[in-house]
Amino acid sequence: MPQRWKGGWHGRRDAGDSDYRHRGKDGQGMGGLMTKIPWTNETINPWVGCTKCAAGCLHCYAEKMAWRLKCMGKPAYQEVLDDNHKWNGNIVRQAGQIEKVLGWRKPRRIFWGSMTDIFHPKVPFEWIDEMMAVIALTPQHTHQILTKRIERAAEYFGKEYLPKRAENVSKQMQIIKRNPYFYLQDCCIDDKVSLVLPNLWLGTSISTQADADKNIPILLQTPAAVRFISLEPMLEMIQDACHGFPRPQIPFDRRMIYGWFWEELDQVIIGCESGPKRRPCKLEWIEYAVNQCDEANVPVFVKQIEIGGKVSHNPKEWPKWARRQEYPK
Numbered sequence: 001m002p003q004r005w006k007g008g009w010h011g012r013r014d015a016g017d018s019d020y021r022h023r024g025k026d027g028q029g030m031g032g033l034m035t036k037i038p039w040t041n042e043t044i045n046p047w048v049g050c051t052k053c054a055a056g057c058l059h060c061y062a063e064k065m066a067w068r069l070k071c072m073g074k075p076a077y078q079e080v081l082d083d084n085h086k087w088n089g090n091i092v093r094q095a096g097q098i099e100k101v102l103g104w105r106k107p108r109r110i111f112w113g114s115m116t117d118i119f120h121p122k123v124p125f126e127w128i129d130e131m132m133a134v135i136a137l138t139p140q141h142t143h144q145i146l147t148k149r150i151e152r153a154a155e156y157f158g159k160e161y162l163p164k165r166a167e168n169v170s171k172q173m174q175i176i177k178r179n180p181y182f183y184l185q186d187c188c189i190d191d192k193v194s195l196v197l198p199n200l201w202l203g204t205s206i207s208t209q210a211d212a213d214k215n216i217p218i219l220l221q222t223p224a225a226v227r228f229i230s231l232e233p234m235l236e237m238i239q240d241a242c243h244g245f246p247r248p249q250i251p252f253d254r255r256m257i258y259g260w261f262w263e264e265l266d267q268v269i270i271g272c273e274s275g276p277k278r279r280p281c282k283l284e285w286i287e288y289a290v291n292q293c294d295e296a297n298v299p300v301f302v303k304q305i306e307i308g309g310k311v312s313h314n315p316k317e318w319p320k321w322a323r324r325q326e327y328p329k
């Protein structure tokens with residue numbers, strides 16, 4: 001018997017589900033979720049489950065959503081939560097996800113791993129090889145990966161593993177081409193792929209200055225065609241990410257590196273936390289980040305902001321400077 005989620009099956013909207021709505025009869029028919037995340041069109045979860053690893057994880061929306069999906073009897077979610085409805089660290093593969101992507105003909109932006117961290121340490125690189133093969137074989141789509149474990153992404157795409165990864169991805173591509181769901185694009189797809197795929201956007205999440213200090217340099221040293229950061233939930237002012245805003249206690253050489261790094265980003269997503277126990281996010285922090293993006297000529301996408309103590313998703317309610325929803329050029 002599935003357990004009952006105390007909020008009921010439908011209707012309640014909180015940190016756990018604010019980014020999702022259930023698929024109706026007109027959905028893709030694979031029992032997935034339609035996303036309301038405004039910077040993407042679809043979410044795909046070839047595996048689910050996670051472990052909290054950063055300040056931004058405290059009110060993890062995916063964890064709350066996982067409890068609802070477990071209550072609904074979704075098989076992949078039965079083993080990923082403990083008795084207190086918290087992530088237990090298990091990662092479970094979910095059937096049918098890859099096939100969905102292979103069958104989509106019309107171009108769309110696809111966010112991989114909304115109910116997990118794609119680069120969680122328990123995810124074998126072989127699973128990621130299969131995902132990369134799908135990405136290589138669907139050039140009509142833009143694939144978005146956002147991770148808090150950017151150091152593991154750097155390891156995956158790093159020189160040490162690259163030959164083995166490329167070989168495995170090529171093998172997976174051969175297997176996928178025989179998949180009955182696979183819709184072959186009218187274009188030439190080379191089996192000897194470079195893992196710097198033009199249709200893959202790689203990003204890392206940043207909530208605090210410490211996250212920025214650690215993650216941005218790693219992201220920008222990781223091979224990727226498009227790199228983005230997500231400042232969501234933004235928990236404090238993120239400084240020193242752009243030259244022109246020097247902070248005296250930061251060593252000169254590091255400021256120089258940062259200035260160069262920030263300009264190398266292709267997109268910055270910004271948002272406050274949402275949900276009942278959300279932590280505050282001052283408008284001035286968001287304005288500061290938007291200004292830094294402008295200074296460095298980086299596209300900026302403001303997802304949601306806090307106005308008068310409430311979270312607003314509606315740009316019409318925002319100050320003019322915040323109404324920015326731009327994509328990589």
Ligand code: SF4
Pocket residue numbers: 050051052053054056057060061062063087114115116117148
């Ligand atoms: S990495 Fe993402 S999915 Fe995992 S616990 Fe943190 S916020 Fe949740």
